[in-house]
Amino acid sequence: MSTTRETTAARLKNIAPDDLIYAGLCGMFFFITLGNSPVEICGVFILGIWTVSGRIITDIPSWLRSGMALPVSALFLLPWIGLTYSPSLPEGFRVASKTYFWFYSVAVVSVLRGRKDREMFLKFFLAGLAINSLISILQYAGAVPLKHGLPSGLMGISSPWITYSLLLTLGIVIASFYYKRAGSASERTLYILAMLLYLVPIGFVGGRSGYLAFALLSPLVIGNLIGRRHFLAIAGGSILAVSLLLVSPVVQSRLAKVQEDLTLYQQGTVYTSIGLRLHMWKITLSAIKEHPFAGIGTAGFKRTWEERKGDPALPTYDHPHNSFLYVMVSFGITGLVALCWLFFIMLKRGWRQMDSAPGFSVFVFTVVLIIGSLTDTQIQPFPTATALALFAGVAGTLEV
Numbered sequence: 001m002s003t004t005r006e007t008t009a010a011r012l013k014n015i016a017p018d019d020l021i022y023a024g025l026c027g028m029f030f031f032i033t034l035g036n037s038p039v040e041i042c043g044v045f046i047l048g049i050w051t052v053s054g055r056i057i058t059d060i061p062s063w064l065r066s067g068m069a070l071p072v073s074a075l076f077l078l079p080w081i082g083l084t085y086s087p088s089l090p091e092g093f094r095v096a097s098k099t100y101f102w103f104y105s106v107a108v109v110s111v112l113r114g115r116k117d118r119e120m121f122l123k124f125f126l127a128g129l130a131i132n133s134l135i136s137i138l139q140y141a142g143a144v145p146l147k148h149g150l151p152s153g154l155m156g157i158s159s160p161w162i163t164y165s166l167l168l169t170l171g172i173v174i175a176s177f178y179y180k181r182a183g184s185a186s187e188r189t190l191y192i193l194a195m196l197l198y199l200v201p202i203g204f205v206g207g208r209s210g211y212l213a214f215a216l217l218s219p220l221v222i223g224n225l226i227g228r229r230h231f232l233a234i235a236g237g238s239i240l241a242v243s244l245l246l247v248s249p250v251v252q253s254r255l256a257k258v259q260e261d262l263t264l265y266q267q268g269t270v271y272t273s274i275g276l277r278l279h280m281w282k283i284t285l286s287a288i289k290e291h292p293f294a295g296i297g298t299a300g301f302k303r304t305w306e307e308r309k310g311d312p313a314l315p316t317y318d319h320p321h322n323s324f325l326y327v328m329v330s331f332g333i334t335g336l337v338a339l340c341w342l343f344f345i346m347l348k349r350g351w352r353q354m355d356s357a358p359g360f361s362v363f364v365f366t367v368v369l370i371i372g373s374l375t376d377t378q379i380q381p382f383p384t385a386t387a388l389a390l391f392a393g394v395a396g397t398l399e400v
Helices: 002-013 017-031 036-052 055-064 069-085 089-112 120-140 162-181 185-205 208-226 231-246 249-266 273-290 301-308 323-331 333-352 357-373 382-395
Strands: none
Touching: 017 036, 017 055, 017 089, 017 120, 017 382, 036 055, 036 089, 036 382, 055 089, 069 089, 069 323, 069 333, 089 382, 120 162, 120 185, 120 357, 162 185, 162 208, 162 357, 162 382, 185 208, 185 231, 185 249, 208 231, 208 249, 208 357, 231 249, 249 273, 273 301, 273 323, 301 323, 323 333, 323 357, 333 357, 333 382, 357 382
16 A cells, blocks of 8 residues: 555656646636636646746746736736725725736746647637537526526626627637648547537627627638638638528627617617716726826726716626726726737737647637727636736747
């Protein structure tokens, strides 16, 4: 018995810290649509190994040379700086404390460089997303109880609508990349089935940002599927793919609501999804005009909204449903520059490495997040905020 224990202990001792950290990374991507707690456990595991092994010290120089240090550092520090003039210290501290996500991007850089299996985390993401998609379909069919009243699988309460539809779109596009690279008919069939599995929940989840992301990225998907760059074929395939999504009654209903909400807003009614957004954007812009350089402080939007929303019956919100307006109203022009800078670097590096799975995924994720950030503060929900930090780390491993 003691010999077995000693052998097991010796094997565990010989596991490299890099392998443990990478295993934690794969776990984070697998669980990112299945539950916040498992993701946090994997994240704690990563940061624990990273610290105990001493990598936290040796990895810093590599990260500083990655080109990601300045925007990531700015996005880490700004919430803490904004805490000094926040109108709500408890709420501000809650927001600032979430900046530990950015440590993931530092830990990822050195671990991913030089690994032969460095794209395996994407396969884990696709697998976890497939499980959640299947659960969503079973919920929609009534075979599995709903969570938070929505057929969104196991996603948290802050994520079922926009966030889930964006991640499903991301899954479709990444799966199409692997379809293009597949070496056998069975592999291609597997990725086609995966894409269809991700597409079905988009049709009934109701996230309109997901519809837009799918429509804009459909040429990329079709190009991967047909394996050539023929404009007419890609255009025709994209139209067919979007038409397939429009068959869903839920999609038709959600798109019809756009015109209805705009008409009601013109008539003075803000009690709609779009009406509330337009109302809060107007208030946010007025606050930005008054505090363009430093902003109103971390978690300051909630008080500003309550003071200026006009009708006390309107819901309470702690963000303006737009990532760009959120960072600018909170931290001023510096916040907007930091976020746009990060997105620009990720897009640029991803575009230059589109032939590799990590580069392709960084580019597509950034596009998807930008689209989602136009109508929601997608740098806040747990799944996309965590994924942003992780993909920022992946971007740091891409050659310039």
